[in-house]
Amino acid sequence: MLTADLERRAVRLGALTVGEGPVVVIGGPGAEALLLDLRTRREPAGEALALVRAGWEGPLLVEPSAAGDLPAIAAAADAVVVGAAWTRDLPLVRAAARLGLPVVVQRGPAATLEEWLAVAGQCAAEGNDRIVLCESGGRARVAEPAPDLALLRAARERSGRPVVAGLGKDTGLAAAAVAAGADGLLLSPDVSGEAVRGALEAARVVGALTRPETPGSIPAARGAIDRVDAALAVLLERRVGLAGVIQRLKPVGGFAGRDPDRERRLVAEMARRAPTLGEERLAPIMKAVIEAGLHVAEERRAPDGG
Numbered sequence: 374m375l376t377a378d379l380e381r382r383a384v385r386l387g388a389l390t391v392g393e394g395p396v397v398v399i400g401g402p403g404a405e406a407l408l409l410d411l412r413t414r415r416e417p418a419g420e421a422l423a424l425v426r427a428g429w430e431g432p433l434l435v436e437p438s439a440a441g442d443l444p445a446i447a448a449a450a451d452a453v454v455v456g457a458a459w460t461r462d463l464p465l466v467r468a469a470a471r472l473g474l475p476v477v478v479q480r481g482p483a484a485t486l487e488e489w490l491a492v493a494g495q496c497a498a499e500g501n502d503r504i505v506l507c508e509s510g511g512r513a514r515v516a517e518p519a520p521d522l523a524l525l526r527a528a529r530e531r532s533g534r535p536v537v538a539g540l541g542k543d544t545g546l547a548a549a550a551v552a553a554g555a556d557g558l559l560l561s562p563d564v565s566g567e568a569v570r571g572a573l574e575a576a577r578v579v580g581a582l583t584r585p586e587t588p589g590s591i592p593a594a595r596g597a598i599d600r601v602d603a604a605l606a607v608l609l610e611r612r613v614g615l616a617g618v619i620q621r622l623k624p625v626g627g628f629a630g631r632d633p634d635r636e637r638r639l640v641a642e643m644a645r646r647a648p649t650l651g652e653e654r655l656a657p658i659m660k661a662v663i664e665a666g667l668h669v670a671e672e673r674r675a676p677d678g679g
């Protein structure tokens with residue numbers, strides 16, 4: 374039995390790596406990889422793929438509408454998606470695994486963890502170990518299927534394989550899925566641009582807080598730093614708003630009402646979570662942050678003559 378101690382088997386989908394590094398967003402236009410569901414297309418597979426490829430050179434994941442689509446997929450896609458509807462069709466699963474492409478294995482809505490991992494095992498038995506699991510949930514609770522995040526977590530731990538959360542068009546659970554450990558978010562091909570942007574933001578900001586990264590190159594390390602800075606910026610913006618509220622509530626606000634004791638205490642508290650920096654290095658950082666907040670509060674009060 375595989376355990377969480379085993380090195381996670383990251384899978385490359387074209388230029389995109391799933392399972393190590395940042396959370397990836399797959400789906401419609403604006404995402405890092407596109408998803409093409411041939412079940413929704415009228416043209417033959419080859420034509421539909423040529424159309425998509427004419428406008429997109431990046432990673433492309435394709436779900437077949439029938440076994441006959443597989444050769445066209447092998448020729449033009451970066452991964453084949455074995456959707457929930459196919460997981461009971463073992464000949465198709467095996468044929469998909471033999472294409473030589475990574476396989477995304479979606480859990481059937483009623484499948485248990487064991488049944489789901491057994492489908493992945495069928496792919497591995499064909500000599501294809503480039504498997505990504507996809508948890509999209511069942512139809513038990515809400516009109517739209519929603520991923521079972523506990524199951525996603527368990528699948529990731531048990532298999533050591535990357536797991537993506539299938540969110541469809543509703544990206545309301547994007548942040549929760551990233552926090553639960555999803556390696557990627559899989560959206561519908563026809564999802565709105567706004568939903569894609571929301572998923573990308575959740576992947577960056579929540580991923581920065583919850584997902585350890587060990588980048589091995591300067592661009593990867595800069596990418597990781599950019600994600601941490603994105604989370605820092607969100608928190609700094611929130612902090613400046615709260616600091617403004619407190620200036621209005623205090624009997625004497627602004628620079629005149631500065632409270633050095635409170636500033637020392639909050640730096641000491643932060644040093645517990647940032648021991649590498651420690652109080653001495655955090656103090657000037659927080660001084661700059663606090664003073665920026667006080668300047669903004671004074672600017673905002675100025676028009677009222679306050």
Ligand SMILES: O=C(O)C(=O)C[C@]1(C(=O)O)C=C[C@@H](O)C=C1
Nearest residue numbers: 616619631632633635636663666
């Ligand atoms: O806690 C306060 O009294 C505030 O005004 C907020 C705040 C801060 O930004 O955290 C700002 C100025 C004070 O010197 C201490 C803290």
